[in-house]
Amino acid sequence: MPDPAKNRVPLGRPLQLTDEQLDQLAQVTPEDIEKAKAFWRNNAPPKFASLLDAQTIEEEEEQ
């Protein structure tokens, strides 16, 4: 019987990220936005899948 412990990936070291690197990584890029759009569309309830595609609309004047 295979020993699960032998098949474990070594834990290794964490990514060594400086404050400056984290600053840069935290910035939201156009690519991030496209991924987030797909994530919302695929996981929001169907009725609200297009909610975030809303455009600003002006209210109409009452006649």
Add this chain to the structure above:
Amino acid sequence: MTFPIQTNVLTSRYGWNEATGRYIDLRTGQFVRFADVRDALESVIDASAIRINVLTKSLVDGQISLAEWQSGMLEQVKLAHTASAASARGGWAQMSQSDWGAAGRLIRTQYDFLRNFSDQIASGEQLLNGTALVRADMYGDAARGTFEEMRRRYERTMNGMEFERRVLGEADHCPDCLDYAAEGWQPIGTLPAIGDSICLTNCHCTFEYRTGTPDIEESEAE
């Protein structure tokens, strides 16, 4: 107040009214309830939580390295918080450069926590067991706080709101949240952010906003 009813099916079913800070269902011309927006966000947060759980379980089970886990978490945190920020601000088209900057700062805070989490796993201070799974779950839940912070920012800077009050969510309430809610109307931006209570990212509280001078008696009575 009326809004045009949409007939073009090629565009979104929803619009955003900047003056009220509300989504509008263009098929009915009615505002979308805040509760519905938050419920939709909850579904997205749940999906993020599943991904985070799978990722962390893979780490606990020795299927991926710590660096791979950390990299996956960085991506997942950004995904959930980006969607959360946009949902608070009226959708992708309404997000300005300034809004994206604010969202980035909220993501950056999470990245700090994540770096600390990773370092503690590496040092053995954080055990790779169920507690790691519970702790990892908090990163998805934190997107709820990002929603409320982005909304608070909008209400203060663009919608002219002057006061806020904490509204308890449908959940068990920690002592902090009960105290903050009991404070009633306070100047906007002065109550602790959602997630800054004992219950941390499990918090389901929300904020309500208003202009004008709040009636102190009203606050005390609530």
